[in-house]
Amino acid sequence: MNRATLGRKLCRVATNAVVARPGAWSVFRRPIQRLFDALAPQWDTIRRPDHLAVYEQALDALPVPPKRALDIGTGTGDGALAIARRFPTAEVVGVDLAERMVAEARRKMDGEAGVEVRFERADASKLPYDSASFDLVAHANMIPFFDEIARVTAPGGHVLFAFSGGPGTPIYVPFERLRRELQRRGFTDFAEFAAAPGIALLARKETSS
Numbered sequence: 001m002n003r004a005t006l007g008r009k010l011c012r013v014a015t016n017a018v019v020a021r022p023g024a025w026s027v028f029r030r031p032i033q034r035l036f037d038a039l040a041p042q043w044d045t046i047r048r049p050d051h052l053a054v055y056e057q058a059l060d061a062l063p064v065p066p067k068r069a070l071d072i073g074t075g076t077g078d079g080a081l082a083i084a085r086r087f088p089t090a091e092v093v094g095v096d097l098a099e100r101m102v103a104e105a106r107r108k109m110d111g112e113a114g115v116e117v118r119f120e121r122a123d124a125s126k127l128p129y130d131s132a133s134f135d136l137v138a139h140a141n142m143i144p145f146f147d148e149i150a151r152v153t154a155p156g157g158h159v160l161f162a163f164s165g166g167p168g169t170p171i172y173v174p175f176e177r178l179r180r181e182l183q184r185r186g187f188t189d190f191a192e193f194a195a196a197p198g199i200a201l202l203a204r205k206e207t208s209s
């Protein structure tokens, strides 16, 4: 089995395990970080050029521009940059576990005149942000940590989950599961998007929760 196949398998096993039991992350944190640190220099060349098409489609559906947005598992930063370009008045933060991904994302900012994004190294299982501090919490091809997502999302704010390759994406969570976990934590108004092969889910946090 080659390295790419092994990497995809690791992502799939880690995603399924962590969604079923978030405590399993302690087993996967180190190998996932190593995998993405190794992939960082070539990440932009191994993805499809339109890999964020469905993520951007969901951004277009937001009823109001976010004031503070977080892109979790930002990789080389394209999701965070897409938010910042679309909503120039928003304060945008992109976080990733892999230091080399964060370094690549910061480097990309050099060519982005007039667009502000702060890239930080952080673990999505324990985010270094206050509760209710973002009104958009976005993920592209990223393992969800539902308790932290619910904690940092402000009442009335939105969460976005996009999977560039649909169910074939190595990091993929079925919408049924996403909806169940989010509903339990006070999210509502689910909307689905498709831009083949990508799919995305948007939801709003209830104001009363």
Ligand SMILES: C[S@@+](CC[C@H](N)C(=O)[O-])C[C@H]1O[C@@H](n2cnc3c(N)ncnc32)[C@H](O)[C@@H]1O
Pocket: 032, 033, 036, 037, 047, 072, 073, 074, 075, 076, 077, 078, 079, 095, 096, 097, 098, 101, 122, 123, 124, 125, 139, 140, 141, 142, 143, 171
């Ligand atoms: C499949 S890549 C997706 C990158 C980017 N969002 C994209 O679509 O191009 C997953 C990213 O999530 C990061 N990641 C995985 N687990 C994480 C965690 N617990 N906290 C923060 N980042 C994490 C990885 O380092 C990697 O950069």
